[in-house]
Amino acid sequence: MNYYTFVLGSIFALSFLYTLAKICTRGSKKLPPGPSPWPIIGSLHLLGAKPHVSLANLAKIYGPIMSIKLGQITTLVISSSSMAKQVLKYQDQDFSTRFIVDAVRAHNYWKSSVAWLPVCPQWRTLRRILNTNIFSSNMLDANQHLRSQKMKELIAYCAKCCQEGEALDVGQIAFKTNLNLLSNTLFSKDLADPFSDSKAELKDVIWDIMSEMGKPNLVDFFPILEKIDPQGIRHRTSIHFDKLFKLFDDLINERKKEKRRLCGERSDFLEVYLNDVKENPEELNHNHIKALLLDLFLAGSDTTTSTLEWAMAEILRQPKILKKAKDELAEIIEKEKLVEEANVSRLPYLQCIIKEVLRMHPPAPFLGPRKVEQDVELCGYIIPKGSQVLINVWEIGRDSNFWEDPLVFKPERFWNSKLDVRGQDFGLIPSGAGRRICPGLSLALRMVSVMLGSLLNSFNWKLESDINDPEELDMEERFGITLAKVQPLRAIPSLL
Numbered sequence: 491m492n493y494y495t496f497v498l499g500s501i502f503a504l505s506f507l508y509t510l511a512k513i514c515t516r517g518s519k520k521l522p523p524g525p526s527p528w529p530i531i532g533s534l535h536l537l538g539a540k541p542h543v544s545l546a547n548l549a550k551i552y553g554p555i556m557s558i559k560l561g562q563i564t565t566l567v568i569s570s571s572s573m574a575k576q577v578l579k580y581q582d583q584d585f586s587t588r589f590i591v592d593a594v595r596a597h598n599y600w601k602s603s604v605a606w607l608p609v610c611p612q613w614r615t616l617r618r619i620l621n622t623n624i625f626s627s628n629m630l631d632a633n634q635h636l637r638s639q640k641m642k643e644l645i646a647y648c649a650k651c652c653q654e655g656e657a658l659d660v661g662q663i664a665f666k667t668n669l670n671l672l673s674n675t676l677f678s679k680d681l682a683d684p685f686s687d688s689k690a691e692l693k694d695v696i697w698d699i700m701s702e703m704g705k706p707n708l709v710d711f712f713p714i715l716e717k718i719d720p721q722g723i724r725h726r727t728s729i730h731f732d733k734l735f736k737l738f739d740d741l742i743n744e745r746k747k748e749k750r751r752l753c754g755e756r757s758d759f760l761e762v763y764l765n766d767v768k769e770n771p772e773e774l775n776h777n778h779i780k781a782l783l784l785d786l787f788l789a790g791s792d793t794t795t796s797t798l799e800w801a802m803a804e805i806l807r808q809p810k811i812l813k814k815a816k817d818e819l820a821e822i823i824e825k826e827k828l829v830e831e832a833n834v835s836r837l838p839y840l841q842c843i844i845k846e847v848l849r850m851h852p853p854a855p856f857l858g859p860r861k862v863e864q865d866v867e868l869c870g871y872i873i874p875k876g877s878q879v880l881i882n883v884w885e886i887g888r889d890s891n892f893w894e895d896p897l898v899f900k901p902e903r904f905w906n907s908k909l910d911v912r913g914q915d916f917g918l919i920p921s922g923a924g925r926r927i928c929p930g931l932s933l934a935l936r937m938v939s940v941m942l943g944s945l946l947n948s949f950n951w952k953l954e955s956d957i958n959d960p961e962e963l964d965m966e967e968r969f970g971i972t973l974a975k976v977q978p979l980r981a982i983p984s985l986l
């Protein structure tokens with residue numbers, strides 16, 4: 491037998507064995523239905539620029555539990571409230587590990603991060619710290635004055651633009667204010683100057699990290715390319731992490747010195763956390779604080795910003811809703827006064843608006859991507875170990891089997907309804923459900939309600955764009971780290 495016959499024979503034999511193995515396992519490992527994959531790329535070509543919309547359209551063909559091959563990755567897509575309930579409530583444990591995207595491997599960040607660690611003792615400790623030291627009602631009440639000061643500064647800035655008749659980029663001012671709300675809650679310092687474009691290093695680095703993480707990364711579809719990092723995303727993220735962690739180091743060291751000097755207690759997160767590290771040095775270390783600070787900025791700034799921007803956009807294009815919201819505010823809060831966090835529960839219509847925004851414009855349309863650690867049976871299908879799991883909450887929020895007029899922005903739908911966004915009602919889960927539900931939701935709702943309420947109660951607003959009918963406002967979405975507005979919302983404040 492010559493060399494070529496040997497090679498051809500071997501290839502033939504291996505292909506035969508591979509096909510046989512596939513046929514033998516087909517019966518026992520039945521995947522949910524989905525589009526037939528192309529060689530190598532799978533169905534990547536079907537994703538397009540708006541994967542949440544493309545996958546929603548495919549789910550109309552293949553059903554609310556669908557499998558799709560994206561590059562090398564088998565992906566399960568869930569697109570109905572009942573299936574989401576099955577995954578996030580009844581089989582929460584099977585689906586609670588995160589699918590690690592390559593960017594967060596930089597500096598091994600994911601290994602200390604509450605947002606990326608699998609459910610394990612370290613993750614539980616970090617969640618406990620968040621729940622007790624920052625997001626508990628007591629802690630949030632204790633440091634709300636830090637946030638209230640930032641709100642006053644935002645309103646003062648809008649008043650200045652109002653005098654000059656200038657339009658504001660609503661997303662920009664919301665982003666800067668949200669960063670400052672978070673940084674003051676976390677370590678009593680400002681990150682950004684909402685009054686000018688002057689450089690704020692920390693803000694810029696956070697922005698750079700988010701922009702890298704928002705890019706589609708080939709490595710996430712072809713892990714075989716991990717070593718090459720073809721787009722350089724991990725490399726650049728790593729440089730940004732370096733800068734950011736250095737800045738956090740400085741902050742932490744400065745605080746330690748200050749603590750020694752002042753011996754005073756503060757109500758911010760860093761203070762409480764440093765005390766915790768002192769008491770549990772084995773469980774927590776310096777890297778955990780830095781990763782946690784990064785987690786909170788990444789998870790908490792763009793999400794609240796996009797919610798605020800979409801809320802203003804939806805309200806400004808519907809004068810009736812704007813009037814109703816302002817009437818409610820006028821009744822409860824004195825004219826031109828800020829909304830305080832304690833007053834939010836007395837503003838039910840404002841809360842309906844925010845629920846409706848989160849239904850139609852969930853900032854994280856697929857939640858945080860999950861992964862199965864071992865073969866899992868789901869509704870008679872087998873989801874193979876290593877599969878990625880996407881819960882399409884954008885589609886669930888627009889499902890006509892669940893919602894009446896799902897494409898109409900109608901806060902009134904929540905008026906006499908107990909439906910809430912806190913992970914119990916699976917038709918409305920913009921912040922997830924189960925053990926990995928967003929721990930920052932209470933803070934997020936305070937931030938968005940107070941900012942939206944205060945902006946509406948302090949000024950009249952009109953769109954900058956010279957469209958005749960506000961309903962024609964461009965509402966196009968861009969898929970990235972969050973679901974943002976393509977055209978930034980520009981609006982002009984005027985005196986009441």
Ligand code: HEM
Pocket residue numbers: 604605606672785786787789790791793794797852853854857858859920921922923925926927928929930931933934935
């Ligand atoms: C409107 C604002 C917000 C929305 C819609 C939102 C949504 C989400 C979603 C969908 C997840 C993933 C849940 C899952 O996979 O089931 C998440 C996780 C998380 N969020 Fe939020 N979030 C918001 C604001 C915040 C804020 C303000 C913070 C903190 C400052 C925060 C901190 C976190 C953290 C740390 C995680 C990771 C939890 C884990 O994996 O265990 N979020 N959020």
